[in-house]
Amino acid sequence: xxxxxxxxxxxxxxxxxxxxxxxxxxxxxxxxxxxxxxxxxxxxxxxxxxxxxxxxxxxxxxxxxxxxxxxxxxxxxxxxxxxxxxxxxxxxxxxxxxxxxxxxxxxxxxxxxxxxxxxxxxxxxxxxxxxxxxxxxxxxxxxxxxxxxxxxxxxxxxxxxxxxxxxxxxxxxxxxxxxxxxxxxxxxxxxxxxxxxxxxxxxxxxxxxxxxxxxxxxxxxxxxxxxxxxxxxxxxxxxxxxxxxxxxxxxxxxxxxxxxxxxxxxxxxxxxxxxxxxxxxxxxxxxxxxxxxxxxxxxxxxxxxxxxxxxxxxxxxxxxxxxxxxxxxxxxxxxxxxxxxxxxxxxxxxxxxxxxxxxxxxxxxxxxxxxxxxxxxxxxxxxxxxxxxxxxxxxxxxx
Amino acid sequence: xxxxxxxxxxxxxxxxxxxxxxxxxxxxxxxxxxxxxxxxxxxxxxxxxxxxxxxxxxxxxxxxxxxxxxxxxxxxxxxxxxxxxxxxxxxxxxxxxxxxxxxxxxxxxxxxxxxxxxxxxxxxxxxxxxxxxxxxxxxxxxxxxxxxxxxxxxxxxxxxxxxxxxxxxxxxxxxxxxxxxxxxxxxxxxxxxxxxxxxxxxxxxxxxxxxxxxxxxxxxxxxxxxxxxxxxxxxxxxxxxxxxxxxxxxxx
Numbered sequence: 032x033x034x035x036x037x038x039x040x041x042x043x044x045x046x047x048x049x050x051x052x053x054x055x056x057x058x059x060x061x062x063x064x065x066x067x068x069x070x071x072x073x074x075x076x077x078x079x080x081x082x083x084x085x086x087x088x089x090x091x092x093x094x095x096x097x098x099x100x101x102x103x104x105x106x107x108x109x110x111x112x113x114x115x116x117x118x119x120x121x122x123x124x125x126x127x128x129x130x131x132x133x134x135x136x137x138x139x140x141x142x143x144x145x146x147x148x149x150x151x152x153x154x155x156x157x158x159x160x161x162x163x164x165x166x167x168x169x170x171x172x173x174x175x176x177x178x179x180x181x182x183x184x185x186x187x188x189x190x191x192x193x194x195x196x197x198x199x200x201x202x203x204x205x206x207x208x209x210x211x212x213x214x215x216x217x218x219x220x221x222x223x224x225x226x227x228x229x230x231x232x233x234x235x236x237x238x239x240x241x242x243x244x245x246x247x248x249x250x251x252x253x254x255x256x257x258x259x260x261x262x263x264x265x266x267x268x269x270x271x272x273x274x275x276x277x278x279x280x281x282x283x284x285x286x287x288x289x290x291x292x293x294x295x296x297x298x299x300x301x302x303x304x305x306x307x308x309x310x311x312x313x314x315x316x317x318x319x320x321x322x323x324x325x326x327x328x329x330x331x332x333x334x335x336x337x338x339x340x341x342x343x344x345x346x347x348x349x350x351x352x353x354x355x356x357x358x359x360x361x362x363x364x365x366x367x368x369x370x371x372x373x374x375x376x377x378x379x380x381x382x383x384x385x386x387x388x389x390x391x392x393x394x395x396x397x398x399x400x401x402x403x404x405x406x407x408x409x410x411x412x413x414x415x416x417x418x419x420x421x422x423x424x425x426x427x428x429x430x
Numbered sequence: 431x432x433x434x435x436x437x438x439x440x441x442x443x444x445x446x447x448x449x450x451x452x453x454x455x456x457x458x459x460x461x462x463x464x465x466x467x468x469x470x471x472x473x474x475x476x477x478x479x480x481x482x483x484x485x486x487x488x489x490x491x492x493x494x495x496x497x498x499x500x501x502x503x504x505x506x507x508x509x510x511x512x513x514x515x516x517x518x519x520x521x522x523x524x525x526x527x528x529x530x531x532x533x534x535x536x537x538x539x540x541x542x543x544x545x546x547x548x549x550x551x552x553x554x555x556x557x558x559x560x561x562x563x564x565x566x567x568x569x570x571x572x573x574x575x576x577x578x579x580x581x582x583x584x585x586x587x588x589x590x591x592x593x594x595x596x597x598x599x600x601x602x603x604x605x606x607x608x609x610x611x612x613x614x615x616x617x618x619x620x621x622x623x624x625x626x627x628x629x630x631x632x633x634x635x636x637x638x639x640x641x642x643x644x645x646x647x648x649x650x651x652x653x654x655x656x657x658x659x660x661x662x663x664x665x666x667x668x669x670x671x672x673x674x675x676x677x678x679x680x681x682x
Contacts, residue, residue: 045503
């Protein structure tokens with residue numbers, strides 16, 4: 032291939048093809064049979080997490096010496112995409128753990144913290160990112176959880192809300208303030224054992240979609256942690272979290288964490304539906320004596336949805352490849368999340384319509400896709416937050 | 431006892447989930463832009479070999495494939511599942527089972543494995559001949575259609591699925607084994623192992639270098655699609671059914 036010819040974002044390397052095949056098989060064989068049960072019970076199957084770790088899905092990019100796969104971000108996207116096609120809850124577990132928590136520890140952890148935590152996170156221990164509180168969601172830095180230094184340790188007190196996977200997590204990454212008067216400069220990141228005394232995981236929220244992924248309140252009552260539980264330096268939590276969550280206020284490099292996660296999450300929300308569009312029963316049904324796929328009115332709807340899906344997919348993988356090559360990608364990632372979360376909801380909604388009455392019943396998967404799709408525009412940066420990010424970058428370009 | 435080396439064959443075939451299309455001129459199956467994968471029975475053979483190694487019953491697992499450059503994917507899959515190294519016999523023509531057996535024989539003479547483990551057949555041509563022919567050429571004992579493999583003292587104790595039930599044999603080593611569906615359930619190559627597979631050695635050998643006669647002895651006259659299933663009909667009563675079976679189908 033000539034130097035001037037570059038592969039397309041959706042052209043896959045041999046490694047990527049092999050990985051995709053493997054995840055696809057895993058999803059069809061191990062995840063698919065449990066999807067409906069997990070959705071109904073609102074609970075992750077007991078064996079699922081263990082299998083995700085054994086397959087290496089929980090440490091996709093983590094270095095080999097910590098037991099990870101040392102793969103690329105694009106490869107993480109492929110894992111999440113293939114799992115999402117089968118179940119958005121399972122893919123969310125993999126997604127958050129890899130693109131947020133593993134990355135924070137990898138980026139900010141000392142060698143000894145990485146040996147202790149990252150090696151378990153890549154192989155056995157699920158983690159949660161504890162930032163949001165009752166009064167701080169999109170404005171996460173108004174947090175009230177405190178960390179008081181007492182001698183050689185910290186005492187943590189406070190309450191976190193909407194913590195994904197908290198019910199099953201073994202490790203928490205927690206943001207708390209060492210001094211409220213310092214405002215955002217007091218925020219400090221901690222990594223701790225989720226099972227230690229004083230940590231209380233509250234009841235699971237009963238949700239519209241992604242029901243098998245737990246979302247809980249987590250309370251910290253006089254939780255004692257050693258100084259080496261601090262990720263980065265005291266007061267640096269703001270930077271860590273902002274890098275992880277809110278690139279709108281900072282430069283491109285610093286903002287990459289959120290975007291990575293965003294393009295990731297959009298995968299979850301969007302990819303769940305890509306197979307449905309082409310494959311839903313609608314194309315086989317009959318009305319007025321002929322297959323409904325022969326009606327132009329339906330043909331055009333399907334064609335349009337497929338076009339939008341393709342556009343979203345290109346946006347996602349283009350953002351992922353920009354990240355892998357070290358190029359700026361914050362705006363592209365925000366655009367990808369914005370468009371694909373909307374696309375996924377539209378596709379799921381259309382699939383329900385096209386299938387008619389049966390699409391509305393729980394006997395077919397599409398109503399679940401429809402329910403699962405709604406979270407795409409809410410979690411990890413709402414649609415409005417992404418619009419704001421995109422606007423701020425436009426403003427900067429034209430300033 | 432531990433086998434010093436196991437040679438396991440892996441064939442690249444049209445993926446089992448692909449709907450096969452016959453070329454319009456009837457000369458063969460259309461493989462352009464078709465997804466290819468490792469033959470499922472070969473996966474079982476790799477899994478069994480790797481398990482032997484994990485149980486300390488084999489020291490080295492060598493995966494071997496015959497075919498064009500794309501077969502490297504198949505070797506890499508075997509390495510990701512746990513084989514230690516690969517041998518890729520590069521050959522651009524389709525080989526029939528006798529030629530495949532001869533190529534294996536040449537590699538066996540070079541590698542001196544104590545067991546050759548193969549799938550019982552490949553899902554493309556369904557020949558089910560290579561293992562048997564290879565055992566004949568090598569004058570080794572053979573255990574085919576295995577549903578269980580144990581290593582006992584200095585012998586291989588194999589359970590075979592035969593028409594009348596299960597047959598258990600003791601084979602002296604070296605031996606040729608072929609795997610049936612129920613022998614094991616192949617693992618997923620974990621992500622770290624997919625990456626490690628890249629660093630494992632693969633030796634490429636042009637088929638001509640083996641000095642083996644791979645001339646074809648069979649002519650394929652024509653490949654046809656199986657006839658399309660005709661839609662059925664409904665009957666109103668038992669009497670009508672009997673009448674149709676007698677007078678229309680002529681089967682009673």
